[in-house]
Amino acid sequence: MLQITDAELLARAEISDLLVRYGQAQDQDEWSLYEGVFTPDATIHFPGMPMESLGAAEFGQFLQDFNRTRISGQHLIGNTLYRFAADGESAHVVSEVTYITLHPTDTPGRVRRIRGNGLYSDRAVRTAQGWRIARRDIAQKNVEIDEGDYDPVLLAAIESAATTRWFARPGNPG
């Protein structure tokens, strides 16, 4: 029977924070969150995709450049499975992800949608600065691309929300 120790529970939470920081960095366009997700020498791989492996900094730049082509995006992460090494200093972490990004087209009000499902396979390591991802493989399970028409009010609301710094928003009225 699997028994999770207190130490492993804390480690899982800290690794989960890395996954959330990565997802929200690109989805909320808040790149300070991306710092500290990967080790400086981490590599990111794209099995089956026509794309060379990248270092963490290169990949971060790639994502930032991609964000300039999009209106909004979401990478929803779930079903994370953790397998720790016997010494508790590293772990293999596999998560499902479902995603959507919206992109402008030449026609006002018409957007291009990229929707898909995939998987993150991560090797996480405990460092002096905390847990970090040392290697990520991004696997695609499904990708669909199409176009659709959006109401201008909705599109304006989406664009506004995508550029809002939510943690900087003033005051808790309660």
Next chain:
Amino acid sequence: MRLTWQTLRDRAELLDCLTRYAQGVDQRSWPLYDSAFHESAQVEVPGYMDAALSFVAFREMLASTFDALRLSGQHLLGNMRAEIDGDSARTVTEFLATTLEQAEGGSLREVTPGLYIDDFRRIDGEWRIVRHAIVRKAADGAVIPFASPIADAVRATLATDWLAVAASH
């Protein structure tokens, strides 16, 4: 960041609050929905509502505007980031909503990814939402054919109090 047990406990309670909200809305369990909010809580939906509503007025809008046609709804929560400062907290949480409503020729399926931005206060030891903002990242609807046995099954689930069922097992 090194996490502490207190932070984990707070996060679990914040997530429980959001889950009560989501399941309250999805299972149309309004006491569960109400239990997520402080009595003064406001709800904002930029681009959909011109001004914030009280959580009670928002609940009444959901129950009156949508339920005539509603078949089912799911607001799946994920990727929650929290900043906790004493008895105040803010969370930013990704959600993916899939809703079905009756439409001519089948069912209107709407898929909406978005964010919940929530301000919380801990009052008398209990976290409650004081401001709930809903922002959308996309919204795509399509009428899909919906075979009658499935529609009947979906409708049947709407009338079920799943927490009561679970408690009776």
